Amino acid sequence: MATRKTSEPFWWLLFAAGGMVAALLVPVHLLVNGLAVPLGWTSISHARMLALAGHPLVKLYLFVLIALPLYHWAHRFRFVLEDLGLHGWRTPIAILCYGGAVAGTVATLWVLWGI
């Protein structure tokens, strides 16, 4: 049987990397940036946050933190939709999910570039 080349391994690799980044880094950021700072448990001033996010290494970190888990979402959500019975929509679902992750990556680059 002839093997058909697919882009599956490429997306799976991004999924695995994104899942690892999400597992290691996201909970603490959710706690600090999603709850502690808005609720006033701790404060990160605009100047300090700007200085932090302006550092090239921190920018690289933020890029990895935000962009990679988007591919983790894309991969999982794609198969959730298929598992819920949307088999007839395989291709549009894949394009929408992975396309969304790529768009998010571009948006992340754009935002970080502007800081």
Place this chain on the structure above:
Amino acid sequence: MSEPRVERPGLYYPKLPTTWWLRNTNYFLFMLRELSSVFIMVFLVLFLVELYRLSQGPKAYGAYLETLRAPGWIVFHVVALAFALYHSVTWFKLSGVVQVVRVGERQVPPSLVTAASFALWAVVSIVLLWFMVRG
């Protein structure tokens, strides 16, 4: 040299009702684990918006933090945190099994790989916490 292309036969899908994952606890937990990625994604998009507002100046940044103080967003972040923790726990438990680590001829037991992952998670979280909240 490429072999002649052979069309793949159509994939077979068993016909299941959309609610198959409500049938037992394991299916339900599987679905929760998959859906955790949605909450993580939404949080990261919110965080990206915060960084964008940051670049617009102190006023815009302050206004955005004010928005995040709304009860709805706080509830969202609490729920998202629970999902994120569930993702981390299931991920590290699985990675111990998936990621085979060998020392010489011997395979490191999966439970040890998982334990090491949890330890790494704790250290990374504490370092980041310290880095973000200090003065």
